[in-house]
Amino acid sequence: MGEQLTTTLAALADPTRRAILDRLATGPASVKELAAPFQISLPAISRHLKVLERAGLIARGREAQWRPCRLEAGPLEEVAGWVEKHRRFWS
């Protein structure tokens, strides 16, 4: 129970992974494009993408040369739903 939510929150608990999702919110992007703003290696970006993909937060295209990543919002909706339960405590 709540396993998906736990996986999602763990995936989001990293500033680079959140920045990748913010970038994908502007449209699909290749791994190279996603890596460009960061001072980290392509393999490190690939590891972050795998975490996001396992959490269902991104999906990858099947085109052989250019496998664009895109945002998948379902898990984010679950996070919003959980947090919203407690909205009355801050608004």
Add this chain to the structure above:
Amino acid sequence: MGEQLTTTLAALADPTRRAILDRLATGPASVKELAAPFQISLPAISRHLKVLERAGLIARGREAQWRPCRLEAGPLEEVAGWVEKHRRFWS
């Protein structure tokens, strides 16, 4: 940048800690009261409470005998703010 948000999301990435926050949303509670619904030891609950306290998600009373825990919603508001940015992807 985003360090508080990272700490908050890591603290939330655990079903027991989320259940503790859900319980505290109904009102302050002692450690013993918080432990009651779980099949885990008081020391294990205390460790979870320390993680939540470090993340600013709960605060503890200073009464010597009964140090009630209460929900602190500031960090949750920050999570909601980040997730809301992407709301258009699911609604």
